[in-house]
Amino acid sequence: MKSLDVKVWGVRKRNTKKPSYDVRWIVGGNVFSDQFRTKGLADNFRSKLLRAMRDGEEFDTVTGLPDSMVEKAPSMTWYAFAVKYLAMKWPHAAPNTRDGINESLTSVTVALLDDRPGRPADELLRKALRNWAFVLPGPGDRELPTEIANTLHWVAKASRPLSDLGDAAIARAVLDSLKLKLDGTAAAAETVRRKRRTLVNAMHYAVDLGEFTENPVTSIRWKKPKVVKEVDPRVVANPRQARALLTAVSYIGGYRRARGRRLVGLFASMYYGGFRPAEAVGLKEADLKLPEEGWGTALLHRTRPSVGKLWTDSGETHDDRGLKNRPVEEVRPVPIPPQLVAILREHLDVFGTATDGRLFTNERGGVVGSSTYYRVWQEARVLALPPAVVASPLAARPYDLRHSALSTWLISGVDATEVAERAGNSVEVLLSRYAKCLDGRQEIANHRIEELLSEYE
Structure with a gap:
């Protein structure tokens, strides 16, 4: 409302037990008033109104005040x-x-x-x-x-x-x-x-919430650091190295304590089945089909990631969730080769299961923590690999066993769609992450072409 529609009256003393003074003014035909304990305060308020009129400020028709006198709420921190x-x-x-x-x-x-x-x-x-x-x-x-x-x-x-x-x-x-x-x-x-x-x-x-009209961060020209998404081919273990590492795991912690022996199947599931560590930790006997001969099947539907008590609703260290990036009850069938079938059957014969049917437990029967199997894996690398290889990135983390599995499948010529389905990835993610590992397929193709050409020389 423009100041031309504003009229300010004088200060009037009210006849009350406690002295008070009124200031009355009109904005757009609406009468407003305010009370003050002293005449000085009332005169000061009236002067501000008059000054705002002279400066041509707009007056709010709801509060009756000019913009300069409207108390703005402090900004949220x-x-x-x-x-x-x-x-x-x-x-x-x-x-x-x-x-x-x-x-x-x-x-x-x-x-x-x-x-x-x-x-x-x-x-x-x-x-x-x-x-x-x-x-x-x-x-x-x-x-x-x-x-x-x-x-x-x-x-x-x-x-x-x-x-x-x-x-x-x-x-x-x-x-x-x-x-x-x-x-x-x-x-x-x-x-x-x-x-x-x-x-x-x-x-x-x-x-x-109305704090901004548009996102203030996305409009900033700021160079994002580049993230390496491809798997480093140096971490990929070949079948011979993988077998040596799994054998070494069985020696960790001695035979009776079985600190390593009870985890051989856990690591074998990552290598032979391409399981994520959290999927292997949550594996139960009821989820497995383990024939005496040939290929078996794992029906993956639960994960037990180590996340810390602060972050779970249950207050436990391990969360109990469905598969990564999948609906809660979705099941992913994964064919498992005879080598893994034999290892899991032996594990069940020797160690049985936890009370809830889980295959892999720590020494107290609880859920296997990531720090527990990580320590065992580091000890096994020292035992299985030459010093120069131990210092290299080869299978430096347990997760690298999954990388080795998927890389091996791709290099051997398995269709990317089938590999992605078994691994629980999209084809796009699979090919982008394992692009460098696919170089091995070129070597195989080159060898086959060379053999064909040599037959006609």
Whole structure:
């Protein structure tokens, strides 16, 4: 409403027990008034109205006030928004995803803190954010240790406004901070991309809440670090090396303790069946068809990834989920070769199963943790491989056994569609990840062509 439609009357004293003074004015035909304890305050308010009229300000027809006198709500801080965003994402996110969101929000929150007196130590700051602020139930729903409560109170006061991310320079500085680890060295490219992805998704939510008209992060020209998606062919073990490694696993921890022997079938499932580690850990006897001769079948439908108690709804270290990127009840039948059938039959004869039917357990009968089978694998590499090969990337991680399996299938000429179906991948992902490993097929093709040509020489 333009100032020409505004009329301001004088200050009038009200006859009440406590002295008060009225200021009345009209905006667009609507009468507004406000009361003040002293005449000076009333005169000051009236002067502001008159000044706004002279300056040609627009008056709001609802509040009756000019733009300069409307009290704007303080901008939501990044920290307050991040807590709200986490509460929205948490119930529908997988445990590993929750961990990634938590880590990303922590990094951005630290980058958006003002230099305020009383800053806690960096270690305490990250502990408070990682273990208390960005998990559910949140800090407002449980009792906090005193030092954690004080730290989060400081964070709430020091956090910059969410609207600051609308400034391209600030948003770019936040993105640049994601490229560094705590010690100042460069972070892994995949880590940086994951954190940026979380920030972009959070800003989409901010747009939904009306905090921004468009996502302020996606408009920034910022060079994303390149992520190597192809499997390094150096990690792929050939069949002879794989057999040597599986044999070495059986010697780890001695015969009676059987720390390694009880895990031979776990690693064999990754190599001969192409299982993901979490799929092998969750394998049950009821999921297997193990004939005395020939090929068998594994009906994969559950995974038991190690994720940590903070991230699971059950409060247990291992989550119990369906297959990766699949509907909860989907089953993936995987043919397993006679070598794996024999190993699993022997495992069942010697070790039996856990109470819930799982094939593989730790020494106490619980779910096998990733740290447990990783340690066994590292000891087996030292036992099975020459020192120069131990220092190489060859089968450096248990997951590399799956890479070896899929690479072997592709190189042997199995159709990519069949390999993708057994592995639980799309054909596009399979071929892009194993592109370098397919070089072995060229060597086989070259050899066959050479043999054919030599017959006519």
